Amino acid sequence: MKWKIISFSKINAPPPYTSSYFLALIEDENGQRAVAQIDKGYNKIIAIGTLGVITENESPNGKITAFTPDDGIIEEITRVAIVTGSSRGIGKAIALALAEKGMCVVINNSFRNEEGQKVTEDLIRAGKKAIYLPAAINDMLLVTEMVEKTITTFGRIDLLVNNAGITRDKKIDNMSEQVWDEVISTNLTGTFYCTKAVLPYMQKQDSGCIINISSIVGEIGNVGQANYAASKGGMIAFTKTLAKECASAGIRVNAITPGFIKTDMIGSIPKGIMSDIITDIPLGRLGKPEDIANTVVFLSSSEAEYITGQVIGVNGGLRM
C-alpha cells in the first residue's frame, strides 16, 4: 500500500527524544489517514505529495508508524570533531581515533608549533580529513575564530572534546593567585568558551555531542592540585548542567574522568610514588591514551544516543 505526505513538520527534539524528526500526516490510496514519523535524514526529499511506505517502529514513546519515502536514501553526513589540546597526549589519541572512524578532525593546541602541524599532516597523509587550528582556549576571540574556521572548512560541528588542560601543582600554602587563575582559566573557563562557541551551530543542526575530559582528581581530590581539582570538579558540574539545558536541542554532554594515564603530564611523579599508585589500581597498570580515546569514540557514536549528563570513570578501577 502506497502512502503520501499530506503535510509535515520538522520537530526540534523535545524530550524524551534526543534528536530531531519529522512529524507527518499521511494518507493511503483509499483516503485513510495516519500520523507518522519520518527520519530527518530524508530531509531533502520530504515534500507534500511524496509517496512512500510505512512500517511499525519502536520509539521512546512506544510503537509508532514510520514513513519511508520511495527511493529514499538517508543522507550520509561526514561528522566533524574539534578536539582541544590534541597535538599530543590524550587529545592526540582521541583525534587519531575519531579520524580512524571517518570523522573530520580539528587539531588544536594553544599556539602553532611543529607538534600540532605534524599530527595534522600525518592524518592528511593517511587519507583523513584534518585541519590544524591553534588557539589558546582561554581567549574567547581566538576560540570563536577557531570555530568559525571549522565551519568554513567543514560546514558543521558534531563533536567538541574539551580536552586541553594544564597543571601548575603547589600545595595551597604556596599556591599563588596567579597559578590558581592560570589553571582555572584554561581548564574550566576554556571549556566554557569552546562550548559556548560551538553550541549555536549544534543547535541549528538539532544535534551534537560534547565530551569534557575531566579527571579522577576532580572526583577525589589530590594533594598539591587544589587548582586542577577545582577546575576538573567544575567541569563535572558544568557537564551535568549543560546536559540538562541542551537535551531538548538533541545535544548530549558527558564527562570522562581519566585515572592515571601514561602521558607527559604524569612524567613528573617520582618513581616510588608511581609504583604505589599502580599497586592501588585494580587492573594493575596505568591507563593508555587510547583507553580514553576509545571511550570518546563510543560516547560520540549513535550507540551512546541515550547517554547524557554522565561521568564515565576510565581509571582501571582506581575509583569505584
Place this chain on the structure above:
Amino acid sequence: MKIGIVGVGHTKFGNLTEDIGELMFKACTEALKDANTTIDKIDVIYIANFSSSFVNQCHLPALLAARLGINKEIIRVESACASGGIALKEAAFAILSGIRKTALVVGVEKMSSTPIEKTTYILASAAGPIEIQHGATFPSLYGLIARAHFNKYQTSERHLAEISVKNHLNATLNPLAHFHKEISVEDVLDSRAIASPLKLLDCSPISDGGAAVVLCNEEIASHVEDVVYIIGIGHDVESIYLMDRKDLTVMPAVINAAQKAYQMCNLTPENIDVAEVHDCFTIAELIEMEDLGFCDKGKAGEMINLGETKIGGRIPINTSGGLKAKGHPIGATGISQVIEIVKQLQGKAGKRQVKDAKVGLCCNIGGSGSTAVVSILSKLHKK
C-alpha cells in the same frame, strides 16, 4: 441573549512570583471592585484552568474559597486552551437559565515555575494519544497546518512573521503584557526553528496570570453604567485528531462556533470592529481570520499585506498583544480576551484604543483547534 459584563480584573501576565491561589485572588478582587460589588452578591464562581499538573494543585475551587474566605458554589472548567471561553459560556448560560443572577468567572494558569521538559509534556496532553505517541508537539501540529496553508494558498512564513510583529507592537501599548519588545519580520524569520515552518517568534510564551469578569443578568446590568453585553456565544468541539480533519487549512469548530455566535445576535463578520483571536501560534490567527469570516478562505495573506488587522485597519486583531506577546497563561487566556474587548468597547484601551469600536469578537480555541468558543460583545445591545 444579553449578559452584562460589569467588572473586570486582570493581573500582569509573565513570569510572576505569585502562586496560583494569589493569581486567582488578585483577579477576582479586582473584578469585584471594578463591578462595585462584593463576593456575597455573587451566586456562582467558575474557574477556568487547563492543568493542575503545572503546580500540583488539583482542588482549585476549594483553594479559591479559602483565599476569599467564603462558602459558595465554585466549579472548575477544563478544555485545554479554550477553558476560559467555555467557563464564560457556562456562566452566561447559568444566568440565562434564570437560576443564577450573577457569576464570577476567573481564568488562571501558573506555568513558569515548572521545568520546561515537564511543561512540554503537560502541554502535549491536550493532543490525541496517537499524536502524542508519535512525538507530536503543539508547535508541530500547527506546523502541519501552516505547511498545508502555504501549499494551498501561497501564504508564507513572512505572513506569519507579520502577525508576530503586529502583536508584539500592540503589546508595547499594554502595560499588563508579558513582552514589551518591538520586533522585526527579520527577527521572526531568523529566530530558532521550533517545528518547521514555525520558529520561536511564531510561538506564544509560557506565562503566569489570572483574569476575571463579573457577569450578571440583563435586569441588574441595566442599572450599571458602562456595561458591556455578551450578545452571542457559540461553542463547538470536534475530534482531537488533526488526521480526522479533511482539510488542514480549516478549523471546522471555529466555523461552527462563529456561526452560532453570529446567529445568536443576528450579526455578520462585517459588523465586527475589533477582535481578539487565539494566536497560540501565528498560523492560528491566520486560519481564524478566515474561519471567522473576516475574509474569504485563503485570503488572510492579502488581508495581512494590506495591514487590515493593525490598529487603524479594517478589523484590528489582538490589540492586547494577543497570546503571542501579551502572554498565554492557558486558563486565563479566554477571559483575558474578553477583558480586552470590554476595554475597547468602553473606550478605555488607552494608546491601543480602536476608534468607534461598537462590536467586538473573541475567538478562544483549544488543542489544535478542536475546541472553539466565539463570543460577541457589544456596548449597546442591538436586537
